[in-house]
Amino acid sequence: MNTLNSEAFALFGQHILWSDMVGNLFGLAALALGWRRSLWTWPVQFLAGLILFGAFFGHLTGSAGKQAVVMVVALYGWWQWQRGKGQGGDGHIAVRFATWRERAVMAAAAAAGTVAVALLFTAYPTLSWDPWPDAYIFVGTVVAMYAQARGMVEFWIAWLLVDVVGVPLNFANGYAFSGFVYVIYGALVLWGLRDWWLRSRQTARPTLEGAPA
DSSP states (O other): OTTTTSEEEEETTEEEEHHHHHHHHHHHHHHHHHHTTOTTHHHHHHHHHHHHHHHHTTTOHHHHHHHHHHHHHHHHHHHHHHHHTTTTSSSSOOOBOOOHHHHHHHHHHHHHHHHHHHHHHHHSGGGOSSHHHHHHHHHHHHHHHHHHHTTBTHHHHHHHHHHHHHHHHHHHTTOHHHHHHHHHHHHHHHHHHHHHHHHHHHHHOOOOTTSOO
């Protein structure tokens, strides 16, 4: 991983690492594939996590741990989408809005998880460059990927909430390419949110009584 952790180029005074660039390009591709509801979003996310794990391992253990969790959730997402493919009527998964109960559970898990992880990072400073924002991104990413795995439209909203903190945090800590990619993530998330929103309405549209099945 020494080559991947070397500098690729400099941009606006920021040093861009190969690992940061390659890993985040895979992450961007995974998000685009998720928009299209392609099963390939999950192996690409797994590969992105693996590359970024190598980028962070040894000096940012907390961030490396986040990528390990991302890889586990990617395997879960692959399993869920493999089971659900074809339910959307076009060979892909069906998408839907979460129930209020599911939203409450995810919000509570995100809040409790952020506090727990931040306290862990605070107790062990070598795990993170900035405990509370890093914990927020860590837990928010996992919640977003879980919602994606379940085909919930709220997945996109969770990503937007992660981006709000992820962009300035990455620029502030020298991961400029990650910061630029998070900006592009924001644009993709808005398009993806619109697409899944419309698809969820089609899925939920009731069949009129007496109409042909």
